[in-house]
Amino acid sequence: MPELSYDLHLHSCLSPCGDDDMLPSNIVGMAVVKGLDVIALTDHNTSRNCPAFLELARAYGVLAIPGMELCTSEEVHVVCLFPTLEAAMDFDRYVHRRIPPIPNDPAIFGRQLVVDADDQVIAEEALMLINAANISFDEVYDLVQERNGIMIPAHIEKRTNSLLSNLGMVPETSRFTCFELKHPGYVDRLRQEHPYLQGCRMISDSDAHYLGDIHEPLFYLSVKERSVEGVLRALAEG
Numbered sequence: 001m002p003e004l005s006y007d008l009h010l011h012s013c014l015s016p017c018g019d020d021d022m023l024p025s026n027i028v029g030m031a032v033v034k035g036l037d038v039i040a041l042t043d044h045n046t047s048r049n050c051p052a053f054l055e056l057a058r059a060y061g062v063l064a065i066p067g068m069e070l071c072t073s074e075e076v077h078v079v080c081l082f083p084t085l086e087a088a089m090d091f092d093r094y095v096h097r098r099i100p101p102i103p104n105d106p107a108i109f110g111r112q113l114v115v116d117a118d119d120q121v122i123a124e125e126a127l128m129l130i131n132a133a134n135i136s137f138d139e140v141y142d143l144v145q146e147r148n149g150i151m152i153p154a155h156i157e158k159r160t161n162s163l164l165s166n167l168g169m170v171p172e173t174s175r176f177t178c179f180e181l182k183h184p185g186y187v188d189r190l191r192q193e194h195p196y197l198q199g200c201r202m203i204s205d206s207d208a209h210y211l212g213d214i215h216e217p218l219f220y221l222s223v224k225e226r227s228v229e230g231v232l233r234a235l236a237e238g
Helices: 024-034 048-059 085-096 137-145 165-167 182-191 195-199 228-236
Strands: 003-008 038-041 063-071 076-081 114-115 119-126 152-153 178-180 201-203 219-220
Touching: 003 076, 024 038, 024 048, 048 063, 048 085, 063 085, 063 165, 076 137, 085 137, 085 228, 137 152, 137 201, 182 195, 195 219, 201 228, 219 228
Parallel strands: 003 038, 038 063, 152 178, 178 201
Antiparallel strands: 003 219, 063 076, 076 152, 114 119
């Protein structure tokens, strides 16, 4: 089976605190330089830079997945990955209606820039994207599954904005099949403390907000086919 090097948690210049150099063109270019096989764009509560991201990835021959890092009502961060741009943008519209009407402060969090494949700014998001959406953690699985996507609780070892820090446990109602660690050395301890995780696949991503933080080809995923569907299927198998 093919082994694909990956980084499935990347932020662009649209994310709060995302560096302005995190243009989709630079993200794809850095992935090419570093030799990554598959990457995903997962901005906070939005997928609006995914069109340019996917267009550029096709041009450079990089496998790219449209996604989002959703902030739930409990302020748990969840990486949501989708098989198509249409599914990601449908989820984007759903989430955007559930973001609090709090304006972004560019002086604190930076500008939230939507760009095209030529690096031209085509919009600037006015709402603060880092805030919790009115979507509970328990709702995420069905919402993503309806769009043939997969949910991945993000950086669960972190002391903030993670499943374990904010909920203190893996809920009994959980159905996710994959979880993310920024530092994979914690995996054995976490699986002992939370037996549900023993049946899940672990991945490790950079959560990069700066170009230099994008992973080198350190982590690999075995897939049955080199495609977005093949990657999502491997993650869903647990």
